[in-house]
Amino acid sequence: MTEQTSFQSHYDDNCHTAPFPNPGAQVTDIYQCFELCSTWKYAVMTFAQTQSPAHCRCADNDQTWFNQPVTDCNSPGAWVPYRQIAPPTSSAAVIRRRKDDQHRLKVEGLSQKCPQGQRACRVPEGSDEAYECIDTSHELESCGGCIRGEMGIAYDSASSRLPIGVDCTLISGITANGVACFESRCVAFDCEAGYLLVDQQCVRKEL
Secondary structure (H helix, E strand, O other), X not given: OOOOOXXXXXXXXXXXXXXXXXXXXXXXXXXXXXXXXXXXXXEEEEXXXXXXXXXXXEEOOOOOXXXXXXXXOOOOOXXXXXXXXXXXXXXXXHHHXXXXXXXXXXXXXXXXXXXXXXXXXXXXXXXXXXXXXXXOOOOOOOEOOOOOOEOOOOOOOHHHHOOOOEOHHHOOOEOOOOEEEEOOEEEEOOEOOOEEEEOOEEEEOOO
């Protein structure tokens, strides 16, 4: 069963226009923003529903708007923060859950399979049968596929060892917390100095 990400409006729908540290990613609706920020504490959405495309930003804390004056939600550029009802899953918890899933599958004699929506990705320096189940549609370090190859039905298949995913954290020009894996694609929303955010990618400025 797929886990649902649940957010609720923060500070009773108070809106803000304070400058945000990053321009954000373009989304079609608030639910796409919630999915994009599923591993973050806050999802921040452009409030004006008539504005298209809308912009979504993810945040680990409320420093940008804490103690800042609120504004009319119909004001141009106004945005509203949403907080996860349950804390985002930590990396340690994700690893524990994956280990539990793998142990359960092994006991059931399904060592070549993963829960629905996940892939059996090879692990670094592991044996030919070592893998972990990953949701590559949202895994930051294996976005879009298994970065070290996927465990196939035939373990000796050459194609099963080909890297087909991307480690979003290694893409040049993106800040440490300025990228997310969304629908199997690395989505940048904050760039390093010397780069511009263009179509959710960080592009080096021309000299």
